[in-house]
Amino acid sequence: MRPPVNLLFLPWTKLGLAVLIGLCQADFVAAQSERFPAESDHQSTRNVLRFAEICSLVTANNENLKAARYFQISAQKAVGPAGAWNDPMLMAGVQNLPTSLDFGADMMTMTMIGLSIDLPYSGYKGLQRKAASVDVELARNNIVMTENQLHAAVLTAYAEAYMRQVELKYLREQKNIADKARQSVKADYVTGGAGAADLAAAEAEIGRLDSDILSAEQEHFEAVAELYALAGQTPPNPLPEIQQTEFDFKLQPLEILLDDAQNYPAYAKLKMESEKYGLLARSARRMRWPMASISGYYGIRQGNDMENPIDMIGFQISLSLPVFSGRQQGSTAAANEALRMSSRSQANQLWQETRNRLETLTKRIRRLSEAKDGYENRIIPADSLALSAAMDGFVNRSISFVELTSYLRNIYQDLRTLARFDYEIARAYAELGIYTGAGYQNNNE
Numbered sequence: 001m002r003p004p005v006n007l008l009f010l011p012w013t014k015l016g017l018a019v020l021i022g023l024c025q026a027d028f029v030a031a032q033s034e035r036f037p038a039e040s041d042h043q044s045t046r047n048v049l050r051f052a053e054i055c056s057l058v059t060a061n062n063e064n065l066k067a068a069r070y071f072q073i074s075a076q077k078a079v080g081p082a083g084a085w086n087d088p089m090l091m092a093g094v095q096n097l098p099t100s101l102d103f104g105a106d107m108m109t110m111t112m113i114g115l116s117i118d119l120p121y122s123g124y125k126g127l128q129r130k131a132a133s134v135d136v137e138l139a140r141n142n143i144v145m146t147e148n149q150l151h152a153a154v155l156t157a158y159a160e161a162y163m164r165q166v167e168l169k170y171l172r173e174q175k176n177i178a179d180k181a182r183q184s185v186k187a188d189y190v191t192g193g194a195g196a197a198d199l200a201a202a203e204a205e206i207g208r209l210d211s212d213i214l215s216a217e218q219e220h221f222e223a224v225a226e227l228y229a230l231a232g233q234t235p236p237n238p239l240p241e242i243q244q245t246e247f248d249f250k251l252q253p254l255e256i257l258l259d260d261a262q263n264y265p266a267y268a269k270l271k272m273e274s275e276k277y278g279l280l281a282r283s284a285r286r287m288r289w290p291m292a293s294i295s296g297y298y299g300i301r302q303g304n305d306m307e308n309p310i311d312m313i314g315f316q317i318s319l320s321l322p323v324f325s326g327r328q329q330g331s332t333a334a335a336n337e338a339l340r341m342s343s344r345s346q347a348n349q350l351w352q353e354t355r356n357r358l359e360t361l362t363k364r365i366r367r368l369s370e371a372k373d374g375y376e377n378r379i380i381p382a383d384s385l386a387l388s389a390a391m392d393g394f395v396n397r398s399i400s401f402v403e404l405t406s407y408l409r410n411i412y413q414d415l416r417t418l419a420r421f422d423y424e425i426a427r428a429y430a431e432l433g434i435y436t437g438a439g440y441q442n443n444n445e
Helices: 012-022 037-045 051-061 063-077 124-191 196-229 254-261 265-286 325-395 401-436
Strands: 089-095 110-119 292-301 310-319
Touching: 051 063, 051 124, 063 124, 089 292, 110 310, 124 196, 124 265, 124 401, 196 401, 254 325, 254 401, 265 325, 325 401
Parallel strands: none
Antiparallel strands: 089 110, 110 292, 292 310
16 A cells, blocks of 8 residues: 655646646637736735744744643642641730739739641641642643644644635636637637537636636635634735645554554543542542641749749640541542542543544545545546547537536546645644644745
């Protein structure tokens, strides 16, 4: 089986030009070199949009990518507070103070200052910190996922915009040839060499092509607008010319693709979520332990005529009894454990879907490449020969305009189909890059 080619867009315009040169035997294509002079002048001054340029615009301006980066910053800021101890408590007060508020009336009156702090000796704080650190990894993974999806979207949109541009060009070329054939039919009609049916068919064909061109122009505009929307911009007016581009497309064996897909961000996200829920479940179970609180104080007991003031200290250790909160924490642990198992099941299902999709994409790329080779090496050359013979027949009046139009439609329809094969192959590689993280480089830039 022949491996897929490394080129996304082949210069089929050269083939179309070769076909047109071969048709110069006919009088009505003698001026073929002067096709669309105004448009050619316009193309020379039109801005050219390159793949590397639109990629830079998307990286700098896409709001979804900016949001993912802000989310990472938020996750990083939350790690410290997640594992921090509770703040100590400062206490100040007085004991055994008479209602007269006379601090010297009773020697048992004591002013005091104290400090208390909770000791999270069960380790649940450390587990919460680890869970927050997983959130940071999830945020980084989300950035990679967004970048991969954007790269695939840009590659697909760029390939479609170029395909629409080529289709529009081919339609205009087809109309140009058909219009010259119509002029020949008109001239023959005046001299009686052509009938009214041929003239009407020629007019209908030009009207049909005008309608197709209007539709193609709209599709071209929509494709370019979608491309610029990824960069958060509106397309310029007039639309830029999409540069014909070659990409470094290399189809790896399925085993290598599966190894690369182990880092597929959506799959890695589910595995990290499973780890996070496991840590939260362990933390909740630890919180069912009795919690210790240590407090101490320093006081001064008032003196009298017989005794001097006395410094006094005290301390205590308190243990909470999670009689009621234990059940709540147990339910929380069970809920997080269920979420952990849910993420693991989703990861297993996603891996199977990913594996099947990778296998499907590799087969799709190979078959599209084979079909493309058939059009390139067999169908279009045969179309060219058939059209050349039809042109000779039309000039010699052995075939009608309707028959000539059929040959003309065939070759340009097949040229547009060939351009669509390039687009479909690029789209398949773009989706492949989402799973494997492959970034396809432009060989021209």
